[in-house]
Amino acid sequence: MKVLLVEDSSSLRRSLTIGLQNLGFTVDDTSDGSEGLSMALTGDYDVIVLDIMLPSIDGLTLLKTLRSSxxxxxxxxxxxKSEPEDRVKGLLSxxxxxxxxxxxxEELHARLLSLLRRGSLRKDIDKVELAGLTLDMQLKTLRFGSKLIDLxxxxxxxxxxxxxxxxTIVTSEKLSEHIAGQYDAISKNSIEAHLSSARKKTKVAGSELPIQTKRxxxxxxxQ
Structure with missing residues (x-):
């Protein structure tokens, strides 16, 4: 498994790199946010371990640029930073x-393994077509016909x-884990708000999301 480590602390970066390599990971590392962004955009990594406080470009800006791409x-x-609002801000980014x-x-290693398990699910599926909608899991897009729905x-x-x-009935807890990870949570109200927004955007495109709420x-x- 290939990991990109973007961390400005030389001692922490070195210790994590050695520890992960000893466990069989291939690790590329950098201390600079701008270089980390370039590596993340052009490289093929399974997981990126990203510090927030970085020179050149901070971690959240790097992350948002990555997702917008x-x-x-x-x-x-x-x-x-360990306050709940800081964690939520990072996850929502x-x-x-x-x-x-x-x-x-040990905790870092456990979380990486959890992310890798989640990342390996359904890699055999490229697209899902349903009710005239096309979900492209490679491009991370949703379309209705030729219209792109900007989620x-x-x-x-x-x-x-x-x-x-x-x-299959999908619980709020499963959706929360899919969004935020195993160790954090997104409230049911937040899930409802995100889903409501997605419904509205789909309706503007001329379609409807075939998602039913089972109270x-x-x-x-x-299907």
Whole structure:
């Protein structure tokens, strides 16, 4: 597995690189945000471990640029900030997980394995077509005919999770994990808000999301 490590602390970067290499990971590393962005956009990585406080370009700006470029590589954010609002801000910027400093190497390793498991799901599927809508899992786009429906990263993740689990009730907890990762949570109200926004955008394009709410259970897409 190939990891990109973007961390400005030379001691931490060196220790993480050595630790991951000893576990069999291939690691590319840099201390600079601008260089990290270039590497992330052009390289083929399974996971990016990304510090927030970086020279040249900060981690959140790097992450937003990555997501706006439709790059869907799993990203684990590292930060000295541990307040709930900081974690939420990072996750809503497009991160898959968030780890506060200081942390143990064992926990970092466990979270990377969790992200890699999630990242390996349904790689055999490129597109899902349903009710005239086309979900492209390579480009991370949703279209109705030739019309592109401009979803945010979290709106897309909700639609992706539901479209790839057709005829199965998907709970709010599963959607939360798909958006925010195993160790954090997105509230049911936030999920409803993201889904409502995605519905409105789809309606403007001339279609409707075939997603039904099963009150008390979750959501379902029926073929």
């Amino acid at each position: 439709r790059k869907d590589t799993r990203v684990l954010l590292l930060s000295a 497009g991160a898959d997980d968030y780890l506060s400093k200081p942390f143990s190497f 945010t990263p979290n709106e897309y993740k909700i639609v992706e999770c539901l479209f790839t689990n057709q005829n 008390g259970f979750g959501y379902v897409v029926n």
